[in-house]
Amino acid sequence: MSASDHGPQTSARKRADARRNEQSLLDAAAAAFLAAGVDAPVREIAARAGVGVGTIYRHFPTRADLVIAVYRHQVEAAAEAGPTLLATSDTPFAALAQWIDLFVDFLVTKHGLAEALQSDDTTFEALHAYFLDRLVPVCTRLLDAAATAGEVRPDVAAYELMRGVGNLCIGAGRDPRYDARRLVELLIAGLRLNP
Amino acid sequence: MSASDHGPQTSARKRADARRNEQSLLDAAAAAFLAAGVDAPVREIAARAGVGVGTIYRHFPTRADLVIAVYRHQVEAAAEAGPTLLATSDTPFAALAQWIDLFVDFLVTKHGLAEALQSDDTTFEALHAYFLDRLVPVCTRLLDAAATAGEVRPDVAAYELMRGVGNLCIGAGRDPRYDARRLVELLIAGLRLNP
DNA sequence: TGGCATGCGGAGTCAGGTTCCGTATTGTTG
DNA sequence: CAACAATACGGAACCTGACTCCGCATGCCA
Known part of the structure; x- marks a missing residue:
């Protein structure tokens, strides 16, 4: 195993x-x-x-095993989308932005998933680990490419960025006054160097 | 009452x-x-x-009543700091940034508070309401001033911003690789118009 | 000091998650 | 096909933690 x-x-x-x-x-x-x-x-x-x-x-x-099994396909798809976007986008930054968008779409449509991802409940440890293992490397590649191209600040790690994005997705869809997508956009805008 | x-x-x-x-x-x-x-x-x-x-x-x-009672003084202090900062800072944006900093400091030092604030658990409804009642108007004033001065995008509401900041503070202090303060800075940077 | 409104303690109830073991099903072998 | 061993099943029982309820104690006032 x-x-x-x-x-x-x-x-x-x-x-x-x-x-x-x-x-x-x-x-x-x-x-x-x-x-x-x-x-x-x-x-x-x-x-x-x-x-x-x-x-x-x-x-x-554990509940994490069940959640992972249910969403496995979609997580794999997101992981595979990374390199594809990098290859087909105009700039690394565009690829990064689109990929984050994908991730946000995934999270906001899964009620409670963003919460579970950040919870310190040991029940969800494996879930946390799976997402990280699978997606952080992908995000790192996108981020590195964008940083190398001088499009984003080079001092933010993929792990931190993804947790931030995940956090912003908490509670999305519960309240029409809160639009997680817009805030993630702000965060990404804050990441950018030369607009 | x-x-x-x-x-x-x-x-x-x-x-x-x-x-x-x-x-x-x-x-x-x-x-x-x-x-x-x-x-x-x-x-x-x-x-x-x-x-x-x-x-x-x-x-x-309810637990919310207890939490509110325990942190009441600090929340009031934060509310009162808003106008003060606005009066003493160089620019409205600086005041906003400092006030958000204050808020983040408060949240990250209260283990589990940020989580509770965003949870949809009905036990915490009153807590949510209290924070909103007390702080959103303060933030609105700061935000409006900065928007009027042309320093920030005018299309983000205080409610949304505060929830975003609150969300970013979730899990802060549990993991050295995650620095909520830095991400909030990014978010605020993304909000800015003419740096 | 007596009477009674007010407040107290904690056993009991309820809701979920998790475990455990007697029973049922499957697949294999003669 | 029959009989057996291995595997899997169900759900009652148990555990934990929040919340309720009521008989008893305490403080207040006359």
Whole structure:
């Protein structure tokens, strides 16, 4: 099991019923997260999937494992979008800005995810780690390229920037007076050197 | 009882033991918040104060009431600092920047407060409301002055700015790689028009 | 000092998360 | 196909922490 392995997901040789339940759980969790956020009660997810709570814990020992499994595809897509944007954009800064936009879109549409990402609750440690492992290197490349081109301040680390962006997404969509996207734009504007 | 009345605090005519307990609770809560953040267990606060949990709920029906009472002085001080800074600073922008600095200092030294401020937990509704009632008008004045002077973009509301700043302070002090102050600076820089 | 309004303590209730183990299902082997 | 071992399942039981409620204690006033 490699260090970047999170949760069972596509699992190898398991009993047929186990694989079926795992899929039901992923579907149920996705639905529950959509309806009630990533803090949806364990019992509710189990009920939606038509399984007992024990089955959840067997497949996904911590809530983070479940959340990761549910959003894995989208996180991978974001990670892969980085290099692509860098290759196709006019300037590294444009690529960075677009990539951050993508990330913000992802976060603001997942009720409670931004909160979970920043929470110090140990339940979410693995979630935090997964996002960081997967996305910080991508962001670092974009940021470095933009810094090398002299477009942004060279003294801000990708980790810090991503946490800042993640933080700004907390509570987005709960209040029409708060537009996370606009504030992230401000933050990125503050990062820029020669407009 | 005016609309901006929060918690009993200095209370008028109550029994002597009640007033004593209220003070013990404030002291105990302040200590507990310092040690364990504003989410410190109710039972622990009660124990520190040497009272039963019922006594907490009698004096401070919601956690927000207790938090407000504990930090009231500092919030008032921040509110009063606004006009002062505006009067003594070279430019409205400088006053705004200093005031935001003050606010950030306050938040990052209160473990868990920034989190609570943004949480949608109904327990903290009153806290949210109190901060907004008290500080948004102050920030609005600073922001308006800076906008009028052409120093900042005129299209960002104080409410949004303050929530953004509050959000950026979440998790500050938990991780040396994350410096909330620096990111807030970036945000303010992004707000600026003619540097 | 007596009477009673006020306030107190903490056991009890409720809501979630997490564990555990007897039972059921699956897959394999003779 | 039958019988068995391995695997997985369900959900009752348990734990933690917030919040309520009421019989008892305390302070206040006459």
